[in-house]
Amino acid sequence: MEVEIFTHKNCTECNLLIEYLESRGLLGKVKLVDTELYPFLALERGVISTPSVFVDGKLVYAGKVDLYELEEILNGNQVSREFNREELIKKFMEGVVDSFAATAWLYVNRDFDSFMSQRDFVLAVTGLALSDKVDEGYQFLRDVLVKDGEKVLNEWEPMMLKNISSNFVREIYWLYERKLPKESLFSKYPLEVFAHWLMVRGGAVGRVGLRIHPLSSVQTMTRIAKVYSYLQENYDSIWDRVEKEQRKLKEMRAVQ
Structure with missing residues (x-):
């Protein structure tokens, strides 16, 4: 299993994550990628916010990382999440406002139809990346946001x-x-x-x-x-x- 974490030196969450992994003796199990040094690699991989955690090439966390879950993954344990429609929009927008790039782009452009094409990011911030109902959850979220996105943005303004x-x-x-x-x-x-x-x-x-x-x-x-x-x-x-x-x-x- 390969775990890659895309970081930036000025990212508080990145430094806290590195500090945590080091304290748990797990830092040696991950590969750190500095987005300041390798911006085009980050772009190629679809990194929108840091830290972004990839497990065997799959984006699992973007911005906020569940430390307990990640520790379980690094210890070789299976991790899965329940799919909850009622929480999806909240989790999505929490992921958006945790990312300057996502926040600024959506605030200015108001284009959910385009933004939702960043499927891996959407799955990571909502937890759907670890769910067994990925397609159902993603389609539900996309339908709601494309239809009522302006209302959602106003609520989160x-x-x-x-x-x-x-x-x-x-x-x-x-x-x-x-x-x-x-x-x-x-x-x-x-x-x-x-x-x-x-x-x-x-x-x-x-x-x-x-x-x-x-x-x-x-x-x-x-x-x-x-x-x-x-x-x-x-x-x-x-x-x-x-x-x-x-x-x-x-x-x-x-x-x-």
Whole structure:
């Protein structure tokens, strides 16, 4: 059995997973793949969020990993999940808002018909990858989201705004290595520049996955302006949270 884990050094969940596996004496049973060093391999394998765990080539976890289940798998035990229709949409959207790429792409493009073609990701975040009713569960979820996707996105909008804003601030932290005054930040990144960042960063690698909406698109810019306003209103608290997170990450990497 081959278990591969696609990671990134700035991914908190990745570092926690590595730390856990090491503490359980299981790190030697997995192959770690750094998505910063091998981005095109990650793209080829359909990695949307990290950590992504593949078992014998099959994507089993994306973003959130059930540590107990993974330990069972690594110890050679069979793991399966019950199929529960009532929880599928919730699990799917939890997986989406755990991934910046998925969140940004869906928030801007509102295209579930296209997004659901990422079948392996959908199965991984919902737990269907470990179910014996994969096709039934996937088809049910696809039908609901293609029909009522806008309603679902509206219900999950607060979490999507938080995800996008946090990732923007996180990248500002990496770029400048210090907190920019609020006025300076929004002077450097007016709404049009922020819109460009969101469309380009939202699930695109080069032109793969890239959808550029004209700045004249009222619907698109209204949605993006909502994120921008959220970011402006919550910048200080988001920065504090990101700064604490990044300091903890540095401490974790220092002891690995």
